[in-house]
Amino acid sequence: MTLEAEDKPAVLEMRTIRKAYGPVRVLADVSLSLAEGEVRCLAGENGSGKSTLIKILSGVVGADAGTVTIAGRPQGNDAKAAISAGLSVIYQDFSLFPNLTVWENIGFLAAVTAGDTLHRRSARRALATETLKRMRVEIDPDTPVERLPVASKQLVAIARALANNARIIVMDEPTTALTRSEVARLLEIVGALRDEGVAFLFVSHKIEEVFAICDTITVLRDGRVVVEGPIQEFDAASLVEAMTGRSIDSRRLPRIQAEPTAPFLSARKLGRRGEYTDVDIDLRPGEIVSVVGLLGSGRTELALTLFGTLTADEGRIEIGGLPVVFASESDAIDHGIAYVPEDRLTEGLFLNQTIRDNIVVSSLEKNLRAGFIDARALAQRARDAVKALRIKTPDVSPSVATLSGGNQQRVVLARWMERDPKLMILNGPTVGVDVGSKREIHELLVALSRSGKAVMVVTDDISEAIALSDTILVMVRGKITGRFDANDVDEDQLYNEVIKEGRA
Amino acid sequence: MSKPLSRVLATPQGVVLITVLVFALVLSIINPAFFSVATLIDLLRNSLVTGIFALGVMMVLASGGIDVSCTAIGAFAMYATMKIVLGVDIDLPIFAFFALSALIGAMLGLFNGLLIGILGLPTLIVTLGTLSLYRGVLLTFLGTTYITAVPREIIAFSRKVLVRMENAAGQMVSLPYSFLVLVGVAAVVAILINFTLFGRKIYAIGGSEEAAERIGIRIKRVKVMIYVLAGAIAGLAGMTHVTLSRMANPFDLVGMELNVIAAVVLGGARITGGYGTVTGTLLGVFVITMINTTLLMAGVPSYWQKVVIGGLIIVGTGLPIVIERLSRHRERISRSLSA
Ligand SMILES: Nc1ncnc2c1ncn2[C@@H]1O[C@H](COP(=O)(O)OP(=O)(O)OP(=O)(O)O)[C@@H](O)[C@H]1O
Ligand SMILES: [Mg+2]
Numbered sequence: 001m002t003l004e005a006e007d008k009p010a011v012l013e014m015r016t017i018r019k020a021y022g023p024v025r026v027l028a029d030v031s032l033s034l035a036e037g038e039v040r041c042l043a044g045e046n047g048s049g050k051s052t053l054i055k056i057l058s059g060v061v062g063a064d065a066g067t068v069t070i071a072g073r074p075q076g077n078d079a080k081a082a083i084s085a086g087l088s089v090i091y092q093d094f095s096l097f098p099n100l101t102v103w104e105n106i107g108f109l110a111a112v113t114a115g116d117t118l119h120r121r122s123a124r125r126a127l128a129t130e131t132l133k134r135m136r137v138e139i140d141p142d143t144p145v146e147r148l149p150v151a152s153k154q155l156v157a158i159a160r161a162l163a164n165n166a167r168i169i170v171m172d173e174p175t176t177a178l179t180r181s182e183v184a185r186l187l188e189i190v191g192a193l194r195d196e197g198v199a200f201l202f203v204s205h206k207i208e209e210v211f212a213i214c215d216t217i218t219v220l221r222d223g224r225v226v227v228e229g230p231i232q233e234f235d236a237a238s239l240v241e242a243m244t245g246r247s248i249d250s251r252r253l254p255r256i257q258a259e260p261t262a263p264f265l266s267a268r269k270l271g272r273r274g275e276y277t278d279v280d281i282d283l284r285p286g287e288i289v290s291v292v293g294l295l296g297s298g299r300t301e302l303a304l305t306l307f308g309t310l311t312a313d314e315g316r317i318e319i320g321g322l323p324v325v326f327a328s329e330s331d332a333i334d335h336g337i338a339y340v341p342e343d344r345l346t347e348g349l350f351l352n353q354t355i356r357d358n359i360v361v362s363s364l365e366k367n368l369r370a371g372f373i374d375a376r377a378l379a380q381r382a383r384d385a386v387k388a389l390r391i392k393t394p395d396v397s398p399s400v401a402t403l404s405g406g407n408q409q410r411v412v413l414a415r416w417m418e419r420d421p422k423l424m425i426l427n428g429p430t431v432g433v434d435v436g437s438k439r440e441i442h443e444l445l446v447a448l449s450r451s452g453k454a455v456m457v458v459t460d461d462i463s464e465a466i467a468l469s470d471t472i473l474v475m476v477r478g479k480i481t482g483r484f485d486a487n488d489v490d491e492d493q494l495y496n497e498v499i500k501e502g503r504a
Numbered sequence: 505m506s507k508p509l510s511r512v513l514a515t516p517q518g519v520v521l522i523t524v525l526v527f528a529l530v531l532s533i534i535n536p537a538f539f540s541v542a543t544l545i546d547l548l549r550n551s552l553v554t555g556i557f558a559l560g561v562m563m564v565l566a567s568g569g570i571d572v573s574c575t576a577i578g579a580f581a582m583y584a585t586m587k588i589v590l591g592v593d594i595d596l597p598i599f600a601f602f603a604l605s606a607l608i609g610a611m612l613g614l615f616n617g618l619l620i621g622i623l624g625l626p627t628l629i630v631t632l633g634t635l636s637l638y639r640g641v642l643l644t645f646l647g648t649t650y651i652t653a654v655p656r657e658i659i660a661f662s663r664k665v666l667v668r669m670e671n672a673a674g675q676m677v678s679l680p681y682s683f684l685v686l687v688g689v690a691a692v693v694a695i696l697i698n699f700t701l702f703g704r705k706i707y708a709i710g711g712s713e714e715a716a717e718r719i720g721i722r723i724k725r726v727k728v729m730i731y732v733l734a735g736a737i738a739g740l741a742g743m744t745h746v747t748l749s750r751m752a753n754p755f756d757l758v759g760m761e762l763n764v765i766a767a768v769v770l771g772g773a774r775i776t777g778g779y780g781t782v783t784g785t786l787l788g789v790f791v792i793t794m795i796n797t798t799l800l801m802a803g804v805p806s807y808w809q810k811v812v813i814g815g816l817i818i819v820g821t822g823l824p825i826v827i828e829r830l831s832r833h834r835e836r837i838s839r840s841l842s843a
Contacts, residue, residue: 060718080720095718097711099778100704108708109719116701160719274839 008036011086011199012168017056017066019049019223021402024394026052027223030066032201034168039190039200041210041231043243044220045434046406047392050203051092053220054172057201058082058089071167083113088166090174092203092405092432094157098146103128105145106160113164131163136185150342151177151295158186162193169193170201173405175209176432179294179460180495187213205406205434207236219243244436252467252486253446258286262321264423264454265306265337270315275301276478279315283423283454288445290457290465290486292498293475300342302475303425303458307339308332333362336422340412340429342458348412349400356382356396358411363418385414390440406433413441423454430464442468462494476500514827516772517784519820520791527791531798537672545667546677551793553578553745553757555686555786557764558771559693560737562785565768566697567730568710568777569627572761573616574738576638579757581609581735582742583642586651586752598661598747602685605743606736612638613735614728621727639758651752662747682744689737694782696733706730710777766813767792770820791816 012034019027027049034040044050055061057068062077069075070085088109096105107124128141137155139148145156154177161169175183190200190213204210210217211231218228219242227242240248263282271277276298283289293299304310306317308326316323319335326332329339341348350358359382360367367377382396389410393403400411409432416424429445430438445468449455459465465472466486474482474497482497512518532539557574564571585605589596612634619630661681668678697703705726708716716723746752771788773780795812 058718079718080722083720089718091718095712095715097708097715097778099711100707104704108704111701111704112720119699119701119704272836274836 008038010035011071012057012201013067013069014053014057015067015069017053017068018064019052019056019061020064025223027056027063030220030223030225032218032225032228034199034201036167036197036199037194038216039194039202039214041214041217042201042203042220043210043217043239045243046410046432046437047404048220048243049223050220051172051404054089054091054170054201054203057170058087080112083109083164086167087170088161088164088168089170090157090161090172092172094153096145096153096157096160099144101142101144102132102139102148102156103141105156106131106141106163109160109164127163128159131159135159135162135189137182149295151179151182154178155182162189166198168199168201170203172203173205173432174202175204175206177295183209205432205438207239207435210239211236221245240435243434246436248436248439253442255446255470256450258284258450258470261285265317265319267306267317268315270302270305270312270317272301272305272310272312272314275310276475277314279480281456281473281480283456285422285452285454286449287471288449288455288457288469289471289473290459290469291473291475291480292459292462292465292494294460294498297475298478299458299460299475300427303339303427303456306332306423306456307337307425309339333419338416338419338421338424340416340424340426342427342431349408351401352399354397355386355391355393355400355403355411358400359385359396359414359418362415363420366418381418382414385418389414389417389444390437406437409433410437410441413444417448421453423456424448425456425458427458428461429457429459430461438464460498462491462498466491466494474498510827510831514824514831515784516770516820516824517781517787519823520770520784520787520816523816523820524787524791524794527794527798531802534802540672542669542671542677545669545679546671547790547794547797548683549677549679549748550797551789552682552686552748553741554760554764554767554793555789556689556741556744557738557760558767558785558789559689559782560734560741561764562768562771562773562780562782563693563697563706563730564627564734565765565773565775566710566778566780567706567727568713569620569727569730570765570775571616571627571631571731571734572765573612573631573635573638574734574741574764575757575759575761576635576642577609577612577735577738578742578745579754580612580638580642580646580742581605581739582746582757583646583651583752583754584608585739585743586654586746587646589655590651590653596655596657598657601655601658602740602743606739609739609742610732610736613731613733613738616735617728617731620731621724635758635761642754646754648754650754652750654746654750654752658747659750662750680748682747685740685744689740690782690786693737697782702726702729707778710779763792763813766817770817 010033014030014032017027017030030053042050052061056063059075059077059079059082067074070082070087073085075082103125106128110127111124125141132139132141135155139152139155145153154174158174175186194200202214214231216230217234217239219226221243237247261284263284266282268280270279279302291299291302301310305312308329308331318324324335356379360378364373367374367381379396386393386396391407391410400408413429430441433441445455457468469486472484472486472489472494473480481500512522528539557578561571561574582605585601585608588604589601616630616634619625620627664681665678666681666683668676671677697706705721708721709723709726713723742757745757767788768780768785769775770791771784792813796809799809800806
């Protein structure tokens, strides 16, 4: 396959690309080429420069030096020219129009590319429905995108790129919100298009996907290409090592068994009509409990109830043995509960504010001096947090928007850790985080729990649940259908539990 | 609450529509003479200028901006047009008056557009600045005197009416030809935003500027165009005002801008961008005019108009949010968990 690919003409050439933001060098002499029908994986840790390279390639951001050639045509800093040359990009943040319908979002790229003057409703709508059908996803084309859950938004972003008949498709972490079967279908489509000669540049932190679909790999570390070659030259361990510069253990984290203690929080017969019912859960200091379930299984709603965002309409919650009622999130926060949300971009972060402010915003009272905020101490605390979580930034004063996706996720984590909560609830804590950092975040959470905090993780990442948890609860259609000791359950077993009677 | 009613009330336009109907009903019970074609005609006539302004502002709002300078553009354009026409002293068809005023408006809009689109300055700041600037230049350099000796083409045009009738009080009310300007602008804007890609780009930019740029929309160009169009429309509104009042007063129009924006927001456009329709906007204008005029007719002190309009803005934009929340709640309750 690779040999074949080498014979074919390069549809994309990037040569010695350089880019710096102020004093921060993001890309140094990166070269990359893509032949017709080649699927190349662009791998690297958070902040290694993958998204930046993609933005340069697509003409959204200008490079400081170097050249980009698409289909033989040299490109400048011009998104439209790159699109007309046959490039489609699925951006890490989706870049959709929340106010427009699904079909208009999907058709818009094609309309702009074609240089339409008139708004060709029926043609564009037909294109969108046909693309969604090809992807075998069921999303009502007339819904406004802002009403969709994250996974569907991601599918719409993918559909938009596929609908444009592109010759080169760049996918920046296209599967972060998707279930296994959706990923499988996406990979199928990629395979079919590859056979038609479409070239792909694929960014993912999920190693299995990379090996399932890619022909060649380029690994970035700190803005440089460290290795490059056909996939056969790599295995999971060597790829991870190339990315991180060290070897990462993927097994379950070692830990001392927690002493059985009285639960910090327990819920009995908890239910919220239409979302979940009859949930019993105990969250103990020193223990990590994962709730694993598909999207729509009620896992997020359960977490939000424990955090006071939603109210249960049956059952009860007790903290330290005493019944409590949360009228709002601040009640839960007062009880020492923290929640790290699923969709960090809209729920978690103030993108245009500094990293410092984002980290300390919910724990300002820690640095009060005679009623006034001690700015220097705040900044120091933020800096310590940046170091502890290895957030890749020169300082705490740039805005969070300048961070890479995975590093933004760490800022959210840092904020809640700064509050010293007694119970930390995390929803998808490592979505979009690279393998190395994922391991670090897991280690951090294990350490946190061993220091006497209760931790609850909501996730659909089965290997994460096993690596991280002490106890795993499986949630299917609003009910807890299984309880496992993470020591003696394997991935396949757990996966089968999770999809049981799911996805009718 | 019955299903259809709650669906109507779930959009600002719906709330406005219901308000219009309830208002009309109450007023016609109090005063049966109110409910007549004559009243309707009078209302339409009174909404003309606000309506034309509002259509331009609606496009700006849809693109995620705001334009408070529209009234200053309108005043500048109409007064400058009159000065020019009286200065050159040749007979021009009425069409040329409107064209000239629109052209001047477009040029002032272009200045807004360049500052906003090319330099990327915040729209509120720019248009607040130019509101004052255009008005200042108008009063300083063009003059502060009323022009009452308007050209006879304008007089002739303003005499032409589509319908004329006597109202209950025995006064003549009429719908002048300039109503067609509103109809024309509404039609053009409706076609533009619904049937051309340019129009859809306005909404795309209003939804997410970054996303628009990434799919290859030249947002600078689109933004400049939007402000040019809004300026031209403001110029037409200014000229329409002249034909209605048969004189050109440089102190007129400015001060209406908040009413215009209120009407647009009541019509379903959002300050945050991405939304807005022609019918909604016209409805918003109509209800605001209705409140202003009828309360006045009913002898309610004019401060009350402000209270009513303020209340309507809050209810009109707040109620849909509450209803949306309620319906989501109901949808959840009715969902069953067993497959
Ligand atoms: N606009 C900007 N201003 C300043 N620095 C930036 C800007 N955009 C990106 N950076 C920096 O460039 C580096 C590379 O970011 P990039 O988003 O390309 O990483 P990435 O490889 O895509 O990571 P991830 O896997 O987390 O998405 C990061 O350190 C980031 O902080
Ligand atoms: Mg990235």
